[in-house]
Amino acid sequence: MKTINLVGYGNVGFHLAKALMKSNLFVLQRIYTRSEHSVDPDFPHLFIHDIHKLPVADITIISVTDKAIEELSTQLPFENQLVVHTSGTFSMDGLSSKNRKGVFYPLQTFSKAKDLTFSQIPLCLETEYKDDYSLLESLAKALSENVYAISSEQRQNLHVTAVFVCNFVNHLFTIGKEISDENDIPFDIFYPLIDETVSKIHSLEPRKAQTGPAIREDYATINKHLLKISNDNYKNIYKLLTNSIIQNGKKF
Amino acid sequence: MKTINLVGYGNVGFHLAKALMKSNLFVLQRIYTRSEHSVDPDFPHLFIHDIHKLPVADITIISVTDKAIEELSTQLPFENQLVVHTSGTFSMDGLSSKNRKGVFYPLQTFSKAKDLTFSQIPLCLETEYKDDYSLLESLAKALSENVYAISSEQRQNLHVTAVFVCNFVNHLFTIGKEISDENDIPFDIFYPLIDETVSKIHSLEPRKAQTGPAIREDYATINKHLLKISNDNYKNIYKLLTNSIIQNGKKF
Numbered sequence: 225m226k227t228i229n230l231v232g233y234g235n236v237g238f239h240l241a242k243a244l245m246k247s248n249l250f251v252l253q254r255i256y257t258r259s260e261h262s263v264d265p266d267f268p269h270l271f272i273h274d275i276h277k278l279p280v281a282d283i284t285i286i287s288v289t290d291k292a293i294e295e296l297s298t299q300l301p302f303e304n305q306l307v308v309h310t311s312g313t314f315s316m317d318g319l320s321s322k323n324r325k326g327v328f329y330p331l332q333t334f335s336k337a338k339d340l341t342f343s344q345i346p347l348c349l350e351t352e353y354k355d356d357y358s359l360l361e362s363l364a365k366a367l368s369e370n371v372y373a374i375s376s377e378q379r380q381n382l383h384v385t386a387v388f389v390c391n392f393v394n395h396l397f398t399i400g401k402e403i404s405d406e407n408d409i410p411f412d413i414f415y416p417l418i419d420e421t422v423s424k425i426h427s428l429e430p431r432k433a434q435t436g437p438a439i440r441e442d443y444a445t446i447n448k449h450l451l452k453i454s455n456d457n458y459k460n461i462y463k464l465l466t467n468s469i470i471q472n473g474k475k476f
Numbered sequence: 477m478k479t480i481n482l483v484g485y486g487n488v489g490f491h492l493a494k495a496l497m498k499s500n501l502f503v504l505q506r507i508y509t510r511s512e513h514s515v516d517p518d519f520p521h522l523f524i525h526d527i528h529k530l531p532v533a534d535i536t537i538i539s540v541t542d543k544a545i546e547e548l549s550t551q552l553p554f555e556n557q558l559v560v561h562t563s564g565t566f567s568m569d570g571l572s573s574k575n576r577k578g579v580f581y582p583l584q585t586f587s588k589a590k591d592l593t594f595s596q597i598p599l600c601l602e603t604e605y606k607d608d609y610s611l612l613e614s615l616a617k618a619l620s621e622n623v624y625a626i627s628s629e630q631r632q633n634l635h636v637t638a639v640f641v642c643n644f645v646n647h648l649f650t651i652g653k654e655i656s657d658e659n660d661i662p663f664d665i666f667y668p669l670i671d672e673t674v675s676k677i678h679s680l681e682p683r684k685a686q687t688g689p690a691i692r693e694d695y696a697t698i699n700k701h702l703l704k705i706s707n708d709n710y711k712n713i714y715k716l717l718t719n720s721i722i723q724n725g726k727k728f
Contacts, residue, residue: 235687290697313689313697331669333687338676344668372665381659384701388710389652389666390673391688392717393645398682398724400641407633413624414641415678416596417584421642422674424590426667430650435487435585436643437565445542445565449636457720458640464716465644468709472650 227253228363229281231296232288233262233271235334236310240287240367241267243342249366253281276301283308283363285328290314297323306356312383315376316350325352326360329379330368333390342367348374348382399458431472438469479505479533480615483548484540485514485523487586488562492539492619493519495594501618505533528553535560535615537580542566549575558608564635567628568602577604578612581631582620585642594619600626600634651710683724690721 228250230237237255241264244252255270256278257263263271272278280302286293287310297307297320307319308326319325327350332340347364349371351357357373364371374382397418401411424433437445446466453459480502482489489507493516496504507522508530509515515523524530532554538545539562549559549572559571560578571577579602584592599616601623603609609625616623626634649670653663676685689697698718705711 289692290694313700331665333669333673333676333685335676335680335685335687337684338680340672340675346665346668370665370668378659378661380700380704381655382661382665383697384704385652385655385661385666386669387688387690387701387714388648388655390669391686391690391721392648392713393670393673394677394682394686395690395717395721395724396640396644396648397677398686399720400637401682403633403637403640407630409630409634409637413583413598413622413634414637416598416622417638417642418645418674418677420592421585421645422670423592424585424587425646425649425670428587428590430646430653432589433585433587434643434646434650435587436639438639438643438647440541442542445635448565448632449639452632452636457716457723461644461716461720462639464709464713465647468651468713469643469647471709472647 225249225251226283226359226363227251227281229253229278229284230255231275231278231284231286231300232292233257233264234287234289235336236330237285237287238264238336239334239340239342240285240310240330243367247366250363254278275299278302280305282306283326283360284323285310286319294318294320306351306359308351308360312386313380316352317376324356326350326356327374327376327379328360328364329374329382331382331386333394343369346370346372348372348379350374350376350379399461402455403453403458434469434473436469438466439473441470441473477501477503478535478611478615479503481505481530481533481536482507483527483530483536483538483552484544485509485516486539486541487588488582489537489539490516490588491586491592491594492537492562492582495619499618502615506530527551530554532557534558535612536575537562538571546570546572558603558611560603560612564638565632568604569628576608578602578608579626579628579631580612580616581626581634583634583638585646595621598622598624600624600631602626602628602631651713654707655705655710686721686725688721690718691725693722693725 284307293309303322305323307323308328329348331346347368536559555574557575559575560580568577581600583598599620
């Protein structure tokens with residue numbers, strides 16, 4: 225079996241470890257975390273807190289905040305191994321040159337409190353050396369059905385899009401929940417609407433799926449809504465997105 | 477069987493007619509549309525284009541753009557019948573007083589090109605007279621499992637929230653598709669991410685499901701992303717939503 229090290233145990237590392245535990249081809253050898261508080265009670269024996277004690281592995285996966293990737297890659301106590309990071313934005317080049325570089329970017333939103341089906345996650349791979357690609361690909365294919373070769377340039381564009389279609393979408397859900405809480409409306413009344421909004425774009429181009437007062441240029445409704453929104457920030461978001469929908473509607 | 481008239485045949489009217497066709501308790505009697513081009517080839521015999529020829533029905537449903545509701549309700553050639561509209565914003569009072577007023581608001585996003593399960597749609601009801609509520613409720617329950625008594629005030633708040641969680645969310649999908657098209661990335665690579673973003677909030681409060689560079693206050697990534705976005709409108713949306721996520725993160 226091939227061995228894997230994990231450096232960092234945030235939302236991505238947590239789900240990656242759970243997925244690796246189920247693999248028959250790869251074994252999770254050690255997990256490095258800075259703090260002893262991050263130890264997972266499911267497999268505490270795997271955790272170490274001194275990076276200089278990390279043993280050699282076939283693949284070391286650095287899954288930490290972007291600004292810590294370079295320094296941690298420099299501190300690894302071995303050379304000429306395959307070392308990859310999981311960031312959507314950080315360049316592959318930013319890894320220390322003492323090891324062979326690569327990227328293992330899962331295009332998904334991870335929260336420790338939410339289980340997910342790892343096998344459906346698109347895994348976006350890149351390696352410095354062609355020979356390492358097949359090793360990284362064998363790991364990816366052991367964990368997921370959706371594996372892609374993606375350059376650093378493409379990955380950064382993927383990440384920008386992911387922010388729009390995931391992080392910003394979730395923030396709109398947060399705003400929606402806040403408004404409905406203020407008005408004693410149970411938020412689950414919106415679940416069929418939200419589910420259908422997403423179901424639609426699987427079969428219809430989003431541009432063609434657009435409904436609501438903005439695309440109809442129904443200014444009477446738009447103005448009534450603006451009077452209802454008390455939070456200035458949310459009012460500005462309403463205005464900006466409404467104008468953007470109206471402008472987009474005129475493009476076609 | 478009780479009889480139903482439909483005034484208007486837009487996205488809502490279209491799906492409402494299809495659902496009514498399956499009912500054993502209610503029969504769709506006539507559909508009024510201004511234009512002869514709106515006739516549905518599935519049941520062309522139901523359509524009329526002179527509103528003065530609309531026969532009396534147990535319930536007449538006006539499903540047109542808000543600014544046409546009042547005038548059409550005035551032009552109806554009968555009195556003292558139950559007449560409801562399907563708008564999220566228009567007040568019940570705005571209907572002509574010559575008939576008994578009500579609201580039948582389906583909280584859903586409708587496009588003619590996309591089939592949907594009508595039985596899951598939350599139907600939000602209101603009637604001027606208490607006695608009419610049970611009649612309207614019997615229609616609603618024949619079409620959907622999710623029926624709610626909702627006041628005009630509550631309905632307007634529902635509608636504002638629906639704009640955030642549906643119309644604006646769909647616009648973010650439109651932006652995401654535009655960016656990925658520009659970079660030759662097939663948009664379906666984002667489907668597992670989008671599906672998971674929605675799946676998460678069924679079990680996790682949206683505020684707790686937030687991930688991405690904004691909630692981490694990862695300004696290096698945020699600035700890289702802003703450099704990548706060429707459309708000024710989308711750049712402003714990125715900035716405003718990012719700041720809103722950061723501010724929200726500090727609230728708790």
